[in-house]
Amino acid sequence: MSNYCQENIEKINLYLDNELDENSSKDLLAHFELCPDCKELYLKLKNNKENLSKIKITIPFDISKLVVEKIKKKRSKRLKILKYSSTAVAACLVLTFSLVFISNNINKGNDSVLEMSNDTAYYKNSVNYGAAPEMALDGQDIEFDMETDEVETETKVIVECMALERGDDSVFDYDLSTNEFTLEELEEKIQNNYNISDFEICDNCVVFYTDEKAIKAIIESFNLTINNIYEISDKNNFFVRIQITK
């Protein structure tokens, strides 16, 4: 590589992008007269930039109609049957949200019922853990409810939590506190979160991976009581299970 002046690299690039002030630009141009290596570097950078700027990456085919169709389909789609599959996972962190299903069959378990209306019960601070058989939380053996692995009628969820605020630069702020969702909508809302990946509905729960920063944000903003927190080695790979209480 030629012997250009290292201290001029940044200036040359700024000049290339029209980001260098007038006086510095004049100085640089004067320098080019005295330093052929710097001038050569500038010309090579300029050549590359011009050639790259000519490139126009185009999508292989128009997807606008396809996208609109999919959106319309999702809008009119109603969740009728949920298919659950059992998932063998190592429990790293368990968060409990209070979820209420509006359905005809409600399993009260050990939860405290706050109020009852015609066919709806609201639960708060539910700690009805249902873990996979191989998981034990807090030294207890938890029985896993496998009875309701298929939902034949539409199931709605009310989530009693605070809104998840991720800051001004977040694209995916969402408010779960006062809305009703179908499970499908809940799945979509969680999936749309930046740090949530590998979202799956398994037996009576929703699971996903996220990172430490997002977990802390979730804990803070939902004002949750965490009964069991497991330290994991990979801080960028928290496993989260949201237990669904029926």
Add this chain to the structure above:
Amino acid sequence: MEEIERNLILECQQGDTEKFGELVLMFQDRAYAIAYSVMGNSHDAMDMTQESFIKAFKNINKFNFKSSFNTWLYKIVKNTCIDQIRKNKRKKTISIDKAVKVHDGEVFFDIEDSNTNIEEDIEKKEMSKKLYEKLDELSNSHKQVLLLCDIQGYDYKEISDILNLPIGTIKSRISRARIKLVDIMEKDGTF
């Protein structure tokens, strides 16, 4: 932001899916370009592009016009791709074609003609194609900034918004990426 774009977005925020289709038409090339640079193959890039637009529509009411729609959309595309890559890693799936392949049959790659000198145009096309292929030899972060700056034409501020990095970092990254590309071209014998 242009008036036409602004009005389109406002209509989409009222739930007009057909207008969203027009928005997709306006931005699909840019969205695809980003998805391709992250995913590395056309098939995954197409999937991610579609998924990103669907997510964009669902969240369109959260777009507050403080940034450009392009910047906002770019973040969605980037994040959607990153999530998919994480899923792929866990499922141990591997992209089929990692390197950028520039075939004449694939429509995704097009070079503007100057319409003046055909031979010169052909030569420049070849150069541009070669240069684009060489981008694959850069690190992901270097490739990303050159894609945004030199190919897509974003300025430093926009790139800083898109990547959520300080402008100083963007400047030095672009600088190093370009120098690295020159090094690669020199070793290749192009320069």
